[in-house]
Amino acid sequence: MVQLKDDSSEASEISSVTRAQVESKPLWPYVLFAVAVGLVAIGAQHLTNSTNLKIGCPFHSSSSSEEKPENPHNPTKENLPAAENSQTADYDSTLYTEDLVYGSKKKLADVYKGRVVTKLELAGHGSSSDNPWVAVLGQIYDVTAGKRMYGSGGSYHFFAGKDGSRAYSTGQFDDEGLTDDLKGMTAEQIGEVYNWINIFSKKYPFVGRLEGPFFSAEGLPSPQWRAVEDLLSELAVVETAKAELHRKYPSCNSHYDQGAGKAEVWCTEKSGGITRSWMGVPRQLHLPGENVRCACIQDSLLSDPKLKEYPDCKPDSTSCKIKL
Ligand code: HEM
Numbered sequence: 001m002v003q004l005k006d007d008s009s010e011a012s013e014i015s016s017v018t019r020a021q022v023e024s025k026p027l028w029p030y031v032l033f034a035v036a037v038g039l040v041a042i043g044a045q046h047l048t049n050s051t052n053l054k055i056g057c058p059f060h061s062s063s064s065s066e067e068k069p070e071n072p073h074n075p076t077k078e079n080l081p082a083a084e085n086s087q088t089a090d091y092d093s094t095l096y097t098e099d100l101v102y103g104s105k106k107k108l109a110d111v112y113k114g115r116v117v118t119k120l121e122l123a124g125h126g127s128s129s130d131n132p133w134v135a136v137l138g139q140i141y142d143v144t145a146g147k148r149m150y151g152s153g154g155s156y157h158f159f160a161g162k163d164g165s166r167a168y169s170t171g172q173f174d175d176e177g178l179t180d181d182l183k184g185m186t187a188e189q190i191g192e193v194y195n196w197i198n199i200f201s202k203k204y205p206f207v208g209r210l211e212g213p214f215f216s217a218e219g220l221p222s223p224q225w226r227a228v229e230d231l232l233s234e235l236a237v238v239e240t241a242k243a244e245l246h247r248k249y250p251s252c253n254s255h256y257d258q259g260a261g262k263a264e265v266w267c268t269e270k271s272g273g274i275t276r277s278w279m280g281v282p283r284q285l286h287l288p289g290e291n292v293r294c295a296c297i298q299d300s301l302l303s304d305p306k307l308k309e310y311p312d313c314k315p316d317s318t319s320c321k322i323k324l
Contacts, residue, residue: 116210127152128151134164139200163210266318286306
């Protein structure tokens with residue numbers, strides 16, 4: 001269960017939405033809802049192709065449902081910080097790239113010896129500066145090496161010189177969207193924003209923390225930062241559970257021919273993006289709160305009551321034709 005602190009009004013801005021979304025329901029419908037909201041929000045600005053709570057990119061999408069390639073913007077196990085990483089009181093801030101909490105139970109310590117930057121100073125590192133900086137959730141990176149993208153005329157120039165956290169999930173790249181205000185965002189969306197810290201910290205030098213909603217003038221985590229941190233820890237648990245479910249019931253490949261009113265679903269040893277030693281047979285999977293979907297089922301699970309055979313399809317066939 002996701003539990004947010006609400007020991008400040010800042011924290012409650014996030015928690016009022018997320019608590020309502022997550023406390024009163026089991027976690028899986030919440031995740032489903034969040035994915036749907038995330039898709040609509042991003043889709044309004046950009047084309048999307050999302051499985052697994054991720055920002056999609058048409059360059060990396062495929063019209064077939066079979067074995068989709070990874071999107072470079074997507075969170076992966078690799079870009080989650082290692083659980084053993086933690087901040088200590090005597091770390092060297094010049095070497096330090098923020099090792100945060102997503103995927104682990106670690107939290108930023110209440111001590112900070114690194115640089116604290118004001119909004120004004122950050123604004124001086126906008127797209128026209130020789131050294132553009134970007135900020136995500138109050139973490140600032142020197143993106144000079146990516147000037148082609150963040151400098152004047154670059155495709156992501158609007159991120160330079162500010163904390164546009166919200167837009168890293170929504171793709172709303174105007175003044176209203178480029179804000180550090182997370183109000184109303186789902187846990188999923190905040191996870192997407194956070195993922196950019198993982199990406200930036202691998203690629204660009206860390207500058208420091210931004211004085212603002214997430215960090216104090218001393219660079220110490222604010223209640224709002226703590227709320228984000230707690231949310232991300234819980235999100236990691238939900239994502240793990242979801243991934244396990246997907247490994248257990250990998251999706252089928254599918255081909256729909258709306259015009260002809262028919263479709264075909266089939267299994268391979270890679271369908272659903274899950275590489276495995278067994279192929280499985282197509283079954284309708286009925287998980288509570290989720291749309292019925294086709295899953296490839298291994299022999300040992302065939303008697304699972306959540307499964308239904310496709311009509312007019314042999315029970316041991318690896319492919320089924322469906323009338324729409
Ligand atoms: C919420 C939506 C999106 C956000 C927040 C976003 C953000 C970003 C950012 C910050 C970078 C620079 C990464 C770096 O510094 O290494 C980037 C690069 C890139 N993005 Fe996106 N992006 C989004 C959607 C898309 C979509 C829909 C596409 C596909 C059309 C796309 C294609 C690319 C490409 C090709 C690059 C590399 C650009 C280059 O090397 O010049 N992005 N994106």
